[in-house]
Amino acid sequence: GAVVSQHPSRVICKSGTSVKIECRSLDFQATTMFWYRQFPKQSLMLMATSNEGSKATYEQGVEKDKFLINHASLTLSTLTVTSAHPEDSSFYICSAPNRNTEAFFGQGTRLTVV
């Protein structure tokens, strides 16, 4: 079946540094990918839609300069958390739809900013 691979699964970084998270569709092309954020005991919150070859679309309240998204190819989207702060600590998940089936999720990245 279709697989979405997300890397890294866990990262700890210092305040002020940037962290890049990768999301790859392994056996299908994804012109669109979605990035979600999830706080403890809460549901998934859509942050942005990543579009191959064009700018990402951000949801209301999400800072595009803070969360840089690049969708350089049909199989790779990246989310960079810039100048990370402790409040950015969260679980980040990407997903990619595959034609007329459900969206497939990456394994998620647990970011801890210290």
Next chain:
Amino acid sequence: EDKVVQSPLSLVVHEGDTVTLNCSYEVTNFRSLLWYKQEKKAPTFLFMLTSSGIEKKSGRLSSILDKKELSSILNITATQTGDSAIYLCAVPPTSGTYKYIFGTGTRLKVLA
């Protein structure tokens, strides 16, 4: 505004119990509703429902959609501790997009 609401928010049961989780939605151009199970990492797909009244079943889990009531239920019979998870339902808000709106989730805990 498109929205998806789940109930209850949390539930604690004992092994062997049967549970029913609810999901209601308000979206334009409804196309499908999906159920996911999330343990410690990313959600895993359970069911996709597109037609009203047709039950989908997988082992002890089953789900059905009611388009008239704009809702769906997920049933789990003979619960096991391994069923403990957050159950999410999601609806794509408009046709032609996979931009899912997720419900609040139901946190299920099954005690041994």
